[in-house]
């Protein structure tokens with residue numbers, strides 16, 4: 430019976446849909462049970478379509494960030510940005526300083542960090558692209574209440590996320606001793 434149901438399902442959906450579902454299937458009870466290989470597989474499965482999504486409505490960062498410097502060897506699982514796998518890219522102004530993961534710094538004006546996310550949804554039992562989170566360092570005095578950082582986000586469908594600056598900054602300010610940057614998990618950092 431089971432076999433026949435599977436055959437019927439295959440007949441109803443085009444092959445590409447079936448494959449996409451296969452490689453995004455997420456059934457772990459606890460995301461921290463995922464192995465490195467499983468995390469890598471989710472990223473491999475979604476990396477092309479997620480970049481296409483972020484770029485699809487013409488967002489400048491969404492179109493550019495994949496050419497920037499990648500700061501991680503693998504996606505990191507950090508609870509704070511939701512149950513999400515995260516991977517951060519740094520633009521040409523940010524990369525050199527960012528890759529030192531140092532304290533007591535001020536990032537150069539024009540620095541942009543863009544962080545991809547993959548949402549692990551136990552409800553849908555699938556890994557799906559989440560927002561692209563963005564931080565841009567403005568000129569001195571342009572956003573004094575946020576140490577001159579501008580927070581932004583692009584939805585997986587390419588549309589701009591509505592963001593309250595204080596929502597992002599109230600948490601990032603916990604890292605004000607390193608210019609409000611939290612940095613990726615240590616085990617996945619690429620250092621310079």
Ligand code: HEC
Nearest residue numbers: 505507509542562563564580581597600610611612613614
């Ligand atoms: C509850 C705390 C919290 C909130 C709220 C939060 N962040 Fe973060 N953010 C973090 C942590 C922790 C990291 C580092 C984790 C990682 O990347 O693995 C991070 C990393 C980042 C990075 C990569 C640069 C860095 O800090 O190393 C960007 C970009 C970013 N967040 C943007 C945003 C935006 C935009 C918002 C608001 C929509 C936001 N964050 C809200 C905690 C938070």
